[in-house]
């Protein structure tokens with residue numbers, strides 16, 4: 001701006017290039033301020049709350065099963081079904097320790113996907129790496 005006004009005083013033409021650059025800079029700043037953060041994990045907004053609730057429920061089942069497993073039983077059938085349930089709801093087994101089998105195969109929903117917002121949109125489910133989706137169920 002200083003250079004522009006100085007040139008004007010000396011009778012020269014206004015520095016069009018500087019003006020142009022200044023306008024572009026202002027435009028870019030405005031655009032950056034208006035731009036919402038990128039949706040990196042591609043999960044529909046409506047599904048987020050539901051996913052949280054499902055994850056809480058899975059953790060609750062896992063904790064409950066762990067507690068039950070503390071009391072020893074000699075019954076072979078019970079031992080095996082408890083072990084299966086523990087593995088099935090264990091998110092520690094996934095790459096990022098955030099997703100159990102039941103996230104896509106919930107017993108309460110017939111061992112299919114429990115998140116209706118995902119069933120209605122992507123139909124596929126995000127994996128442990130949340131940018132990658134499974135095949136369709």
Ligand code: HEC
Pocket residue numbers: 099100101102103104105125126127128133134135136137
């Ligand atoms: C990200 C979601 C997802 C997770 C997590 C997941 N699955 Fe699956 N699973 C699927 C999909 C989708 C199919 C169907 C694939 C197809 O038919 O092409 C499937 C298919 C299956 C099948 C075959 C079912 C059939 O009727 O043919 C079994 C068994 C299975 N999964 C077990 C598991 C187990 C055990 C785990 C955990 C170790 C697991 N899945 C984790 C999405 C998932």
